[in-house]
Amino acid sequence: MEQIQPVSERRSAVGGAMSRAATAKDRVDSALSRLESMVDERLRIEREHSEALAARLAKVEAEHEELKRVAVEVEARLERAMEYIRSLLAADQS
Numbered sequence: 001m002e003q004i005q006p007v008s009e010r011r012s013a014v015g016g017a018m019s020r021a022a023t024a025k026d027r028v029d030s031a032l033s034r035l036e037s038m039v040d041e042r043l044r045i046e047r048e049h050s051e052a053l054a055a056r057l058a059k060v061e062a063e064h065e066e067l068k069r070v071a072v073e074v075e076a077r078l079e080r081a082m083e084y085i086r087s088l089l090a091a092d093q094s
């Protein structure tokens with residue numbers, strides 16, 4: 001024959017299952033909270049890295065523009081110097 005558990009034992013079994021479920025839920029919530037904190041920290045670090053790279057890129061682009069300006073100036077000066085040399089050579093030959 002099948003034995004019937006007393007009501008108090010059935011309640012403790014149900015209570016134990018509820019307690020285990022609550023403990024599992026707390027552990028999952030805790031793990032999710034830690035994961036969210038880790039993701040937030042990683043995002044903060046990546047944002048800082050991105051901002052640093054953007055600042056560095058802006059600096060390099062400004063330097064590039066300055067170098068282009070200097071190159072154009074040097075090219076113009078070289079053209080003038082070559083024209084001067086050509087005029088000296090032409091004057092020397094005549």
